[in-house]
Amino acid sequence: MDILLIGGLWLNGSVWGRVASGLEALGHRPVPLTLPGQGDGSVSATLDEQVEAVLSAVDAAPGKVMVVGHSAACTLAWLVADRRPQRLAKVVLIGGFPSPHGRPYADFFEVRDGVMPFPGWTPFEGPDAADLDDEARRELAQAAIPVPEGVARGVVRLADDRRFDVPVVVVCPEFTPAQARECIDAGDVPELARAKRVDFTDIDSGHWPMVTKPAELARILAAAADAS
Secondary structure (H helix, E strand, C coil): CEEEEECCCCCCHHHHHHHHHHHHHCCCEEEECCCCCCCCCCCCCCHHHHHHHHHHHHHHCCCCEEEEEECCHHHHHHHHHHHCHHHEEEEEEECCCCCCCCCECCCCCCCECCEECCCCCHHHCCCCCCCCCHHHHHHHHHHCCCEEHHHHCCECCCCCHHHHHCCEEEEECCCCHHHHHHHHHCCCCHHHHHCCCEEEEECCCCCCHHHHCHHHHHHHHHHHHHCC
């Protein structure tokens, strides 16, 4: 099965290198995606263009695919489930939840000169970055790609209720499965509250397990694909 890998804000496909190697060793076909505005020099890329890029990868696959979204890209993965519910075997959400219809995609930090730069580590102190050593923090910050305003402030548009038929796996890094369930039960994640099947799996890491626990993350993703 093709496993499409979408990194969160400031990341491109290269962040999945070690996870992809692990998935290949476990018999799967990883497809790390680098989307418009993720290092191609474009500051005018839009959320719709990123959605279309993932849809193109889905359409190019020989069969059903599993789409993996990390952090803010959990919403991007869910947008793809909305557009191609019949082509997705499963959606995996790592360290995040899908935003509902009508909300901005990822308008979290200051936008300057048409882009949202990486804000430094201060907003992520605590469980998010606790397992990142100084070298890992330096490498991530140096490689961070400013997010085009048209992506960060793009409006989420959901229309097809068949997305709720797509099985979901929530991978819980800096929060626990119990905390994720509490958020959903409290009404804070309306999209997953309506999903027909949501499973949870824990990974003992911070917010970037593809950096700090790539082998374990690959095993989790392979198991999710094998169970599809």
